[in-house]
Amino acid sequence: MNDLPAEVFYGIFRFLSRSEISTFSLVCKKWNSLVVKVYRKVLVIDGYKVRLAKLNLASDNRSQYFRNGHLVRKLIFKSERGGAMENYRGSSTEIHQRPLSFSRSEFLLLLEYLPNIEEINLTKSGNFTYYISFLLYANLQHIKKITALPFETYYGGYHEYFSTCFRFCGTLTSLCFQYTEAMNDYYYRSMDILDILSQFKNLKQLVFINRYRSELIMFQVQKLCPQLTELTFTSDVSSSEMVVQGSLDQRIEPTTVKLNKSLRHLNISLPSLSFTYTSYLASYLEDRLHTVNIEVTSNGLYDWLENVGMDVALKLMKKLGQSNNVCIFFLKSHDTQRAGLTSEMKMTRWFQLVNAFRGNKNALCTVKFCGTRSSQDYFTYNVLENQIILSYGLEYIDYHGREDGDHIYRFYRSLSEFALPIRSISIIGPEIIDRLELNLGRTADGFVMKFLRYAFINCINLQYLQVTDYLQIRACRNQRNNELKGIRNNLKAVHFPTSAPINNLIKVISTYLPDIEVLVLGSRNIFDLKLDLTVFTSLKRCYFIIQQAHSYRGSVTIRFNYTDGKKQRYYYDGTVQQILVRKDIQGDISNPRQIFIFDCEKDIKFTVCFGSEQSILEFDVDKLQGICYRIPTYLI
Incomplete structure (x- = not known):
């Protein structure tokens, strides 16, 4: 064992808990020295260690106590009351006792004994605003990241956070930046606040939250920091069509600045996707991006299709499908009536998008039907797992087949059969579904039965089916195949996790799945x-x-x-x-x-x-x- 290289031990440590690693260190001197180099890289200072550190900082023995401080790379302050001392939207949260904290002199002295710190996390200290002001006076030559609280929880202390980050702009590789009206009026050394971003010469990861300007779009931000490898751009305001259109027109010019060559991970969150923004994304995104995540927070999938048209939507979905790790997510918080739209046409459009997203992949899909009031539709793909996961947010159209003018039927007993796509328009359908999950909430049992019939008849390659937490049906082990190569439904095991089924459900399952070999029955709530x-x-x-x-x-x-x-x-x-x-x-x-x-x-x-x-x-x-x-x- 002693002849093994240190890299082997470091690999072992990855799978051990801190207590196990501590035990490991007691075996011999060599193992102890290896553990120290790894175990001491992260220092967590909770309430007890604050007391201990304060005592040692005040003693003559502090050099011995912090003798391994040069090994620490990440420092985490943690209190049982977490962010209890932080302000919430400008109003102070009431607490009974302030978390024990370091004074300014103690805090700075502590950091002197940790000279190689690369990351400081103050989010759970309960003293974020208190400590962040101390960092302005610290000598941190290797600091790369100062973890910030969510912006909502330190609404009144952001200037202090940003000033501290700018103090270390030469070494920081990660930054969270909030662009508000107040920040727009904020100048540092007579520089505009956006121009200041260009001063972070080593910035690799940027979280940019736009709450101020509609004419500011993601593509302008990434040009300010050309060395970025990861950009998260969140906007609470809809982008100006004129600005996006101008950027789209400039794409034709040879001098146009394209996507940064270093950028590998791109995350975008917007209230809506307009026609021009969708077109811009379709032409702008490149295959070399490792990760692409797009979140639309106030505009549903079908509202987006009505606004941009199917042709433009398909271009974006096809482009996204070429990425190795991708997700596009639509959230609509209320139901919109769509005159004349049937559930059959809605399902057809959905499968058209899925087909474009799949591209030439031969992978089967996991589909989640969600019956919540907030309609969530998303499309995800991970190349390492060769897995496509799709979510279909159910609406009243899906329950009733069609909306009759301004009147929406709300009686679950009159639910219609779930629709199949129009095959003359959509070249794929339920046969691409490998795993089906139904999260229908408190929907009537009759609708669940119809969904099961739909799955058993039409999802011919189904290998797994789950209805919330009271029904699981799966194929036999070692027979599951994630590629569409003519496999047929071979469901063999039925599991009722919470209770035994009603007779109608047993009848449906036995009718469509006569070759069931394994049955698992629960007994909860049954007398x-x-x-x-x-x-x-x-x-x-x-x-x-x-x-x-x-x-x-x-x-x-x-x-x-x-x-x-x-x-x-x-x-x-x-x-x-x-x-x-x-x-x-x-x-x-x-x-x-x-x-x-x-x-x-x-x-x-x-x-x-x-x-x-x-x-x-x-x-x-x-x-x-x-x-x-x-x-x-x-x-x-």
Whole structure:
């Protein structure tokens, strides 16, 4: 072991906790020296260590106490009350006790013993504004990042933060910048606030939040800092069409400044995407970007399509699909009535966008249908996992098929069948869906049934299906393929995490998935249940999970009626996790809390399990957890 190079040990440390690394250091001197070089790189000063550090800073022994200070690269101040001392939008938050803090002289002396600090995080110190003013007087020759609180939580102290950052503009590689009317009037050494950004010569990461000028667009910001590798541009104001159009026209000129050659990660958050901005993005983005994230916060996907037109939208989606790691997200906080738009046409447009986004990829897709009042639509792709994840935000159109003038039907009992795309327009459809997740909230069971029928009939390559947290259906292990190469629906295992299903749901599943081999049943919130398992003609294994609240554990009776006419009964007393056999089927059991009756074949491998709520949600038949009891048929 001693002959191993240090790089091997550093690789091991990545998978160990701080306590494990501390134990590792006690083995021998060599291992201790290796641990010190890694373990001491991050110093976390919480309430207890503030007291300890203050005592040692005031003693003659401080040089010995901070003897490894030169190894520290990241300093984190952490208080149990976090940002309790910070101002919120200018009003002071009420607290009972101020977090223990360093004085200015103690703070600066502490930093003298940490001469190689590259990053300081004050966000959880509870003394952000207090400490940030001290940094103006610190001698930090290697500082690269001063982590800022979210802008909403130090609304009144941003000038101090930016002044401190400018103090170290020669070494900082990361910066959060908020552009407001107040900042626009702020001058430093007679320089305009935007021009000051160009003084950060080593800036690699920039978070720029525009809350002031509509004529300021992302592309102008990245020219101020040509060395950036990562830019996050967030704007609360819609961009001026004239400015964007002028930039778009200049793209034709050879002298136009294109996307920075160093830029690899681009994140954009805007209230809306206009026609010209969409066109600009489609022509501006380049394939060499590793990451592209676009978030539209106040304009829904279909509002965007109506504003920019399908042709322009498809150009952008096709361009985005060429990136290795990409996401475009639309959030609409309210439903908009669209006269004459059917759910079939809405689904058709959606699949057209998906097709452009997929490009020539042969990957199947994970699709999430979300039935919340805030409609969320997003398209993501990760090249390393070769996985496309899509979210379809349901609206009233999807529930009812069509809106009738100004009247929207709101009765869930009259929900329509979910629509298929018009194939004469959309060349793809549900066959590209590999994984389907339904997060429908409190929608009526009838709508869930229709969605399941839709999935079983049309999603021919489906390998996994989940309905919120009460139904999971998946293919057999080792048969899942993430490429579209003619695989067919081979769903074999059904899991009801919270409770056994209603009879109608069992009927739907057995009708469309007759070859189910594994069935997992929960028992929460069920008092009596009779379930016919003979409808699953290929069923091989069944797991029944006893779920009971910690506050009350009642007795449970489980009865089996076999197709050959024989019967068997088991009893659980609700306290000890053990199943007791009752051969006498006519015997009396005093008032069991729950009674479960199963009609099934005798050769099914039936297992009773015990587990917590979380363990049941994550229940894996290949990795059984907790206590399990196999029902023996030889006792009959």
